[in-house]
Amino acid sequence: MTGTMQENLFAELRAHVLAALAAMLPELPAEVLARVEVTATKDETHGDMATNAALVVSKQASRKPQEIGAALATALAALPMVDRAEMAGPGFVNLHLAPAFLRAQLPVILARGEAYGDGSIGAGIPVNVEYVSANPTGPMHVGHCRGAVVGDALANLLAKAGFAVTKEYLINDAGGQVTALAYAAYWRYLEVIGTSLSQDDYAERIPGGLQYGGEYLIAVGQRLAAEHGATLATATLENAEPDLWFETVRETALAMMMDGIREDLELLGIRFDRYSSERELVRQGATDKVIDTLTGMGLIYEGVLEPPKGKLPDDWEAREQTLFRATSFGDDVDRPLRKSDGSNTYFANDIAYHADKMARGAQIMIDVWGADHGGYVSRMKAAVKALAGNSNATLDIVLCQIVKVLKGGELVRMSKRAGTFITLRDLLEEVGRDAVRFTMLTRKSDAQMDFDIDQAIAQTRENPNFYVQYAHARCRSVLRAAAEKMDVSPQALLDADLSSLDNPAEMTLIRRLASWPRQVEQAAFAREPHRIAFFLYDLAGDFHMLWNRGRDDTTLRFLQDDRPDETRARIVLVAATAAVIRSGLAIMGVAPVEEMR
């Protein structure tokens, strides 16, 4: 042990770089120093880490970067953990670290376990991550699934980076879609109790037609019949008093749809800290209140929008509307808040909802949306900007692109009308929760994804989920075998002599492990949970590489009966690898496996 418990070696070296810089060039402005980075090198011949410090400050210091770099290299070479430092290229300083310094990170990892990599950049700032928020009008499908997994992993990632995270779901239970749901459920009810109407007749008599024809509403009809008999029925729809049945049907349908969604989320391993109801917000007058607030700020007016350019919608006509001055905050056009019947647009309610999140203390709001909502990004950001004032509250929006499902090399067509869309439950049954979650995180969220079912369950290196789990299982296997002969608890391993860990493949693995805290920071900063999946894939690759070396060269195997000290050192390395893999999988919401079967 070196005595340091510094987890993030990059941060540690960066502090040294800044100190050395300050000694040479005092009075550099903070915003210049902020750009100084210490990063891992791409090429191992460049050492372990590199800093761009000389390049970044050269202009301000009005000295040549290579001159500063050379001086910096000399200063850094004097540090105990630096074996060698040299100026390279246009002014980089490459740092070759003492192997003992890198190895010393292993007991830190053992001591921290899965908590290794927990960061402080979040500084306890309250972050609200809103995701899924699927309309409660039917079961979740694969499109929702990606947003669900990305949002959940992002929330976990931010929590690991030290933010105070709230996971939240907005139930869109206020709009016309829920009315349509009620009418659709009522039709199923009429079917159950018996009706002379045909489905087409029914569809003609209700506003908007029959929008949800899915069989999943039959259960709603059955429950209504069981609980209310025929008392909700009306002889003819013309003289029906919707008051008689509408509220009851809507409540029952909504509750059952939300129950189904909660079950689906549970199967995916997702639990929200809070469910908010749009209807409840409206009932409390939150929307009216926020519109009042904006009116007070002079940001609301009655006006007529320019018609959209290009081909007009066929029913377009100039009309005066209640508009929010979104253009004052970077949007392209001002946006309507009221429908012509006087009710609120979804946007108006969403402004109220975001105001509510801010009122509850959210400093950073993150919404995870489907790409089809991309057109709403700038208006929502504009609204938050208007309301945030000097509270510094911000809104980030993560868009998830379309997921196409492939099976047997064929695109699985998804169409609600044809009834062939894949539900989340179908996918979970076919692939399994962990493989679904892992696979959903193997692409940047704003890139389209082909979800290949065959690959997601394949037992080959092409399947990142398998490859990473396999690495973890191998670690656990080694530890089980070792446990028969020695104490492999973290406590018992903390004082192991690690000096025998000097093989290049071992050092590569150690470097990767030591970069985990920085990976967490970077991924959290970028709001990109997929980076965790790629990191784990690379880490698994390093480990498998080491394992495979042991095939040809038996002296590289982890367990060496005649060399207990080396064995202990390698057990430390294996245990640390397992801990970091678990740490990463925990962010992704994937359960590590102990053995492959």
Add this chain to the structure above:
RNA sequence: GCGCCCUUAGCUCAGUUGGAUAGAGCAACAGCCUUCUAAGCUGUGGGUCGGUGGUUCGAAUCCACCAGGGCGCGCCA
């Protein structure tokens, strides 16, 4: 027509927010192998980062324009 996202090896994709000679898997090619946990291993070849300009010490990354793909475009959420 306008706005946003995307375009990187034959294929599927990364690329540490502007850093050094752009990486990985699959496929291809060449060897090895029947296992400390099996569902292989090692190595090689492969690139005008869609195109053209610009910004600067430095661009796959930022800006402008162009080409192709996706999404959206006043009372759907």
